[in-house]
Amino acid sequence: MSGGIDYGNLMHRAMRGLIQNVLEDVRERGLPGEHHFFITFDTQHPDVEIADWLSDRYPGEMTVVLQHRFDNLEVTDDGFAVTLSFGEAPERLYIPYDSIKTFVDPSVEFGLRFETHEDEDEDDPTPPEDGPDGPGEGEAQHDAEVVRLDAFRKQ
Template sequence: MTRQGIDYGGMMHRAMQGLIADVLKSIATEGLPGEHHFFITFDTRIEGVEMADWLRDRYPEEMTIVIQHWFDNLTVDEDGFGITLNFGNSPEPLRIPFDALRTFVDPSVEFGLRFETQDHDEDEDEELDEGLLDDISDDDSPDDSPNGGGEVVQLDRWRK
């Protein structure tokens, strides 16, 4: 019997989905506070995504929605969320599973999450890791960082 390691990537992925679920549940009951608004990008090809045919034709792979001024019927469950948004004066219901999410950004507080897919191979992983290391330089000091302290959390980069 082989001993399995701890799946930190999977655990982190589920935790970040839970964070988004908690935020959306709060918004569903209390509305958006202050200047908060969200850009949510999702993969339209994932099983369980429900959207109008004309939207799917326009966004066959990926779509970004904005939750800000007008939205209706926001519901959240353990698998995803449903929402009605206005597209050119046409309210359209959407159903988005959490597994379809690619990014979640709240620019009002410079917060973002990125869910990376596992569709690429190990060579691409190595290139991504090298690119990430190239971005981190010993010459970077706190004085070089932009004001506001924005944060993007990338998940599953090292998950196998």
């Protein structure tokens, strides 16, 4: 036996699957009650598809809100696409699950945060989003945890 059970990556995949299931339900039935989502993602992830002006404006990460004004939600095994309004201009975004950093539904005080161990490496002063290539294949170990909701509360 070459290694142990990688609970971090198993949890990471399970939580991404939870997001997929929630978004599939929203696509089919709409958002129930007061539910809405704050989704923060890495705009530099190689599979993210957003307009150039958005990636220029948000060079590291971006938070989108799925609440009142979103259209054409498509959910796949790898990510989701949605049309959001920025001002009065609609923009199509594709967000892979692997690019998601946080997923929060403040209406029920539920949240997830996804981190790699490189994000927590205090010996390296360079933030992960500033690295030219990000972590090499097989180097990143992922964790998922419940995120504190204080940052999303209205004052």
